[in-house]
Amino acid sequence: MTRTLLSAAVLLGLLPGCSLLGYYKYERAPRGTPEEAERIHFPHSYAEGIHLRGPELAAFIVALNEFIPPHSKADTANEALTQCLTRRDTYDATVLKANDDLYFVSFLPKVERCGIQLQVPLIDAGATFAIDRQGRILNVL
């Protein structure tokens, strides 16, 4: 019994350390209510949708995880701007296939979406990743 408690204490003691090492609990997306689900009618065709082929999607996921890791936050001198740049929907993303083994994925912030008009523009906000078919990041702009 004492041994079990000791093990539990050691384990609990290690947990904060795990977060320091970059371990994050995977957070599932919040779910709507059954009533909301009832009101959803799935379309018969997705032809008009935004289509990503598998290799493009794989490159996009690599870039997304790099650019917006879990719990990442912006940090500026302007609180409204910080909140805006922390929101995921502030960024527009583009995936460009250069060839079968090279994809470019770019993220650009659109702060006007938050109703913010900056007098002095941001420089170098956003990023563009060059990613190969194996999911390696070859360069970042």
Place this chain on the structure above:
Amino acid sequence: MTGQGGASAGMVGSEYCALHYYAPDEQAYYLSYLSDVKRQFDTYGRKTCEMPAALRDLKRVNALILGGGHNHPHNRQFSPGDLRTTWNPSRAVDTQTGQSFHRVLYLFFRERTGVCNAYRYDHASQIISALRNGQWVPIGRTVDDSGNIQMLDGADWLP
């Protein structure tokens, strides 16, 4: 800017930035102190420089801010983020003389050879130019509000 610490040290290097402005009474151009303030302008934030948000030059209270300048430690091109946001308004006017100035963003990049390449983006005309032999030579222009560039025929970032 390119002579500051880490200013040409590649992806692990440092960016510096400053405002440039015009003093109508002296008909002279000035550069503000350099900023090396690094803020996280997005959720990634590997390389940034926070431009001074205001000018405090007590000897030139009617100065006109004409834009900004910064170095890239890692590449000689404007990033899409540089070209994506525009100065608002994109022109500054000297109300005494009526003279109009286009606001421009400068970019400086020090090559491994030690040569400093300079580029400018004119927020009003959306033209990108390179400084070649003392002359600003247009090399491209932005085509949308996402920082996408169309290079002019035969033009490139290097001569």
